[in-house]
Amino acid sequence: MLRLIDLQKSYRLGQTSIAILHQINLSIESNEFIALMGPSGSGKSTLLNILGILDDYDQGEYWLDGTLMKSLTETRAAQYRNRFIGFVFQSFNLLSHLTALENVALPLRYLGQSLHERTNCSKSLLTQMGLEGRFHHLPTELSGGQRQRVAIARALATRPRLILADEPTGNLDSSASREILDVFSTLHRDGATIVLVTHDEEVARRTQRTVRIRDGRVV
Amino acid sequence: MAFLDHWRDILVGLRRHKLRTFLTAFGVFWGILMVVVLLGIGKGLERGISQIFKDDAFNSIWLHGAKASIPYAGLNPGRPITLTIHDLEALRVSVPGIENLTPRKQLKTEIPVKFGRKTGAFEIFGIYPGNQVVERTILLEGRLINPLDIVEARRVAVIGTRVVEILFGEGEDPIGQRIDIHGTSYLVVGTFTDVGGEGELRRIYLPFSAFQRSFDPSPEIEWLIFTVKDGFHSYPYEDRICTLLADRHHFSPLDRGALDIWNVIEDYKKFQSLFLGIHVFVIAVGLGTLFAGLVGVTNVMFIAVKERTREIGIRKALGATPRTILNMILQEALMLTLVSGYLGLVGGIGFIELLRSIEIEVEYFRDPEVDLGVAFGALFVLIIGGVAAGFIPARYAARIHPIEALRHE
Ligand SMILES: Nc1ncnc2c1ncn2[C@@H]1O[C@H](COP(=O)(O)OP(=O)(O)O)[C@@H](O)[C@H]1O
Numbered sequence: 086m087l088r089l090i091d092l093q094k095s096y097r098l099g100q101t102s103i104a105i106l107h108q109i110n111l112s113i114e115s116n117e118f119i120a121l122m123g124p125s126g127s128g129k130s131t132l133l134n135i136l137g138i139l140d141d142y143d144q145g146e147y148w149l150d151g152t153l154m155k156s157l158t159e160t161r162a163a164q165y166r167n168r169f170i171g172f173v174f175q176s177f178n179l180l181s182h183l184t185a186l187e188n189v190a191l192p193l194r195y196l197g198q199s200l201h202e203r204t205n206c207s208k209s210l211l212t213q214m215g216l217e218g219r220f221h222h223l224p225t226e227l228s229g230g231q232r233q234r235v236a237i238a239r240a241l242a243t244r245p246r247l248i249l250a251d252e253p254t255g256n257l258d259s260s261a262s263r264e265i266l267d268v269f270s271t272l273h274r275d276g277a278t279i280v281l282v283t284h285d286e287e288v289a290r291r292t293q294r295t296v297r298i299r300d301g302r303v304v
Numbered sequence: 305m306a307f308l309d310h311w312r313d314i315l316v317g318l319r320r321h322k323l324r325t326f327l328t329a330f331g332v333f334w335g336i337l338m339v340v341v342l343l344g345i346g347k348g349l350e351r352g353i354s355q356i357f358k359d360d361a362f363n364s365i366w367l368h369g370a371k372a373s374i375p376y377a378g379l380n381p382g383r384p385i386t387l388t389i390h391d392l393e394a395l396r397v398s399v400p401g402i403e404n405l406t407p408r409k410q411l412k413t414e415i416p417v418k419f420g421r422k423t424g425a426f427e428i429f430g431i432y433p434g435n436q437v438v439e440r441t442i443l444l445e446g447r448l449i450n451p452l453d454i455v456e457a458r459r460v461a462v463i464g465t466r467v468v469e470i471l472f473g474e475g476e477d478p479i480g481q482r483i484d485i486h487g488t489s490y491l492v493v494g495t496f497t498d499v500g501g502e503g504e505l506r507r508i509y510l511p512f513s514a515f516q517r518s519f520d521p522s523p524e525i526e527w528l529i530f531t532v533k534d535g536f537h538s539y540p541y542e543d544r545i546c547t548l549l550a551d552r553h554h555f556s557p558l559d560r561g562a563l564d565i566w567n568v569i570e571d572y573k574k575f576q577s578l579f580l581g582i583h584v585f586v587i588a589v590g591l592g593t594l595f596a597g598l599v600g601v602t603n604v605m606f607i608a609v610k611e612r613t614r615e616i617g618i619r620k621a622l623g624a625t626p627r628t629i630l631n632m633i634l635q636e637a638l639m640l641t642l643v644s645g646y647l648g649l650v651g652g653i654g655f656i657e658l659l660r661s662i663e664i665e666v667e668y669f670r671d672p673e674v675d676l677g678v679a680f681g682a683l684f685v686l687i688i689g690g691v692a693a694g695f696i697p698a699r700y701a702a703r704i705h706p707i708e709a710l711r712h713e
């Protein structure tokens with residue numbers, strides 16, 4: 086499904102450049118559920134952003150579904166993000182002035198679907214997430230767990246191959262966290278490929294495989 | 305469709321800062337309003353003044369004897385100067401570029417004119433055919449006075465529409481009828497109208513020679529009028545004529561009071577440059593105001609983009625292409641300018657229409673109007689301006705890096 090070969094990433098700070106990721110080699114198969122763990126600042130988010138084509142890398146190769154993701158134009162990158170990847174963030178990143186339904190429908194709009202199509206699709210996803218009574222609520226009118234479920238529904242909207250979640254339970258209490266993990270487990274059982282960043286061994290235990298990263302290296 | 309889709313986003317974006325949006329919108333509104341109102345009023349002024357020039361040929365010069373104002377060759381000031389038909393001949397031979405030269409003799413008071421049992425008092429003029437050119441007499445039926453009428457001193461008359469109304473009954477054709485002017489019978493050969501007002505429609509024009517025979521054989525004339533050929537518009541007619549007539553009538557060539565000279569060309573030129581000036585001024589002020597408004601739009605959009613950096617990052621993470629983002633911001637800018645500009649356009653047209661409807665009776669002002677060209681021009685400027693105003697912030701937004709945007713608070 087995806088493969089990283091000797092992937093390297095550094096940030097330029099003035100004259101010096103600081104390497105953040107060193108020689109990352111990693112393969113992820115279809116329908117794997119992976120926990121990405123490591124101390125704060127070890128480069129987890131950076132790696133996830135590269136996987137999500139939100140960020141570039143300097144050296145090495147990133148193959149996604151048999152295609153090399155390198156030097157893409159902004160437009161191509163946007164199209165891959167839209168069709169191949171669903172992102173779930175720690176801070177939800179819902180658009181505050183849009184309703185739950187509109188938030189979920191947003192990626193479908195960028196896909197070019199008609200209003201009718203995307204409304205139907207978004208409604209069924211929200212229903213699947215147990216939010217059938219909350220279509221027209223603004224994010225501020227929802228609890229943290231509900232917001233994250235809206236965000237997951239949004240990530241699933243275009244039926245992407247790969248779900249990337251960066252500490253999705255980081256801002257949630259333990260019961261909401263458990264709910265969200267249940268959602269991910271269900272998605273996995275239904276065939277999704279998921280990479281989930283977490284600090285929590287408890288969370289990692291519910292995945293199939295844990296990739297540990299320290300100082301920008303897979304250990 | 306794509307445009308409608310963005311409606312909510314656009315409105316939310318603009319609503320987030322109501323006051324700032326309002327002030328910006330007001331800038332554009334005011335700019336357009338100014339352009340439209342000023343151009344409308346300019347049009348009214350132009351029409352008002354054009355009206356004055358419409359009455360008579362714009363290239364005509366009118367001479368009338370006045371009074372000598374300085375002593376000359378032992379003659380006292382205050383002595384009246386009266387032009388004669390011989391002056392006309394003198395002008396014809398020695399002043400270049402003259403056309404439609406005509407004398408005008410006029411009975412001192414309105415005198416009774418009869419047709420059948422009907423009577424009216426009208427102004428009677430003895431003229432050459434050129435008079436009909438300088439007066440811009442508009443022939444309605446029949447014919448005007450022609451050179452043969454002068455040569456043969458035919459007793460024919462061309463009469464104004466008021467004369468027709470007063471002397472002739474409903475449906476009665478005046479052409480070919482004989483009217484009695486102060487005891488002499490004249491054949492009506494034509495009827496005319498004129499934009500110079502009611503007074504001019506109460507006139508009866510007769511061939512100069514016939515007028516002399518019937519009413520006043522003296523060579524004295526009230527007016528001497530002519531038009532100037534193309535290419536002679538800058539010829540110093542006042543000076544030339546003054547010198548010529550000063551010699552003939554024994555007044556000082558420096559005496560500017562001896563003759564009344566009305567040079568329509570000079571007035572017309574002044575009027576034209578005045579209007580060019582007004583036009584340039586109006587357009588400069590209007591476009592300046594509008595430009596300031598558009599700079600305001602750029603500013604507001606820029607601030608809006610900065611404040612929505614994170615939102616733009618989220619949109620990009622979800623698959624919005626740079627083009628999508630560019631369009632979103634451009635549409636916001638366009639919407640802001642179009643809505644406010646359109647209101648300005650409507651407001652401006654409304655104001656001008658109001659002015660028009662109350663029909664203010666002021667000289668030099670009539671029928672203000674916003675012509676279609678101005679309205680479309682304004683709309684065109686708005687669309688171009690809106691896109692231009694939005695372009696810099698939109699391009700900035702499109703280039704925002706998603707990761708940096710997502711980190712933005
Ligand atoms: N834009 C950036 N410029 C410079 N350094 C950065 C930038 N983004 C992240 N870093 C650094 O890269 C390292 C890894 O960051 P990150 O991937 O966010 O870690 P994690 O998610 O594992 O906590 C950190 O040391 C962080 O300071």
Ligand SMILES: [Mg+2]
Pocket residue numbers: 129130131
């Ligand atoms: Mg992180």
